[in-house]
Amino acid sequence: MAGSRITYRVPYAGLVDVLRMQASTSSFNPPQASITNGSISVFQDVPADVLERDRGNIVTALKAEIDKIETYLKYSRSDIATANEQLRTGVRGAAAARRTKVLADRETEAILGVPLHRDQEAAKTYRVQPVTRRRITPTRQIRPHQPFAPEPAITPEDFAYIIGDIVAATRMFERLAVTYADQREERLRDQILTVLHSIYGAATGETFSKRGKTDIYLPWDGGAVFLAECKWWSGPKNFAEHDLPQLLDRYITWRDTHAAMVVFIRNKNATAVIAEAENIVRSHPRYLRDAHSINGTPTFVTHKDGDRDREITLALVTVAIHE
Template sequence: MALFAIFGTQEASSSFRHYLKEMTDEINSKSNDYILNVDEDEWKEYFVNKYDFTPLTLFPEQATVKFKGKRKIKKEQFGRVYESESYRFELSVPYTGYYFLFMLIPSTRRIHHPMVNVPSSDSGILTAEFEMYDQNEKQFEYDKKHLLDGIMANVPNINNDLQRFKADVSSTFDTVYKRKKEKVLSENSFFEKINIDIDKKTDKIFKVPIAKKKKIPEPIVDKKSTKKFTETPAMDDAFYADIIEVIYTFFKSVEKKPSTYKSKDEEGLRDYVLPTLETRYDNTSVTGETFNKGGKTDILIRYKDGTNLFVAECKYWKGEAVLHETINQLFDRYLTWRDSKVAIIFFVKNKEFSKVLATIKEIIPKHEYFVRENGSNGESSFSYIFHFPTDKEKFIYAEIMAFHFPE
């Protein structure tokens, strides 16, 4: 994470021209045989995907402020120098989108570039600091709003530039490819006219490369289940692991912000993570409070054909009985036979968080659907294998997660 002036580091037009030149050079570097034999539409789609950067979305309604501390400063008044204190605050704003866009200067812009910290990822928390020199509530609200406005002001502008760039990728490909192909055909025609043999046959198969996706690939058929009645799309291990990591990392961050979680119920806390999940995965929909089988699930990720891929429940921790009750509720009421990847997320108010984690690890193996432990994904994220309530040969992968939100 680096400190920089938001939307004020380098010209967006220059960066986007660089990408277009990179694409042009890649097209022109290919052999004549490649140009004549490659599928034009597939190659164009490759570049469209390669430069399909996710636009920025910020969530100012979820912004939080925390006190960072005080520092001594020197002031001068009427020729007299004296020492005073200042108050430092940190503003945090969740976001999704291609983080590099925060560094670019839009073609149309508002000239206000606060210094910010942004993680090098396509979702996370943007932070920025502001400082006050006296205890003035109205000044605090003004400074906070001014900083937030400065952060938000150029988001639509850079997204507009990005949209134009995406159109340029498509049109530039058409122009460059057409020009390159015409040149190749012209050369071939010339050689034929001067009786130089050209090998028109080739045993090569020209395949378009696959653009590296930032998002998890489409789900595949579950190969873990011992029983196969259907080739229904299911979540592969990489997809499941990524969802668990996103949820775990997200709520660990929320743990550090009491103002975010105080006075929030399960649904309120759940809603914080939905935007991140919604924008992260291709060919899926992410919803909260969705009917599935016999009730409403808190988080449901579905494949584009409507198949369930991931189901999760969010609860405040209220002891061993609620743990047992939540597992039964999820497995008996919400899961169908085809659901195979789930999670239960507990928000813990208890001061002694370690005792809660110990209770979870002690109680889970005693549940009637428990099969075995399956490792862990962090200090408070435990992996298990359960079986479906009416079918002991149908396994369910379940992550039990807990996060500390003391009052």
């Protein structure tokens, strides 16, 4: 039959499969086209007499088919965008769940046998009740928003034993107040250090940590599993602005997890001073919550500056030394 085939060819870029997919929105009269490498073509065979009298409408119909293809691509793009977002959310959720499980499993595995032990005979010297020999076994601390990097850290039970040994040693200061009331904090610190060293065998004093030398330091694997600072109470302002920040800001590193603030009190109204010191700790910007007290010694949970996932358990040991 005499006539012409009119072909309208349009180049495309992207995945050719999208042109063959049916979106969630469609019709019973989808666009028709031939797909070649890098282009799509729509065509129409037109008899010569029809082409001669209706050329404009034929070209318009071909362009309308291309517009219909573009409309169907918009439907597909919308479906693809929705599917991609669901995929991202699903992958993130699956990865987070997997990561949580892996970290929990590794936390169970990552237990170090740190050779810090409590000497039974030495401990009895400073306690009224006999103490069963114990081995301090640091565990690895895991935080949810960081790559897995287990850190050596004493267990809550071992922390309680260390604080208990410090408290037992300082009771002698209170009983012999005439002897110790005029001592410098370094001398008092040395007395506590002697007790800890005799029990755990690894305690050191004036040990460099971060930006200064902390008073009491129990080392392990290049770091510390416990450190403490000793101070005479010199008023709430000095405690809030100097003593407590010295320990939390200058000595405690990002990896430290357990510490103590040992405060010697000459004031006769020691009860009021102790309450004031506790409130100062609670008002500190890095205070998170109160922890369980250790035989009457208040304990708090703070966090590392700028990182709320790195928690530090802080004991406030107060010693009333007044004649």
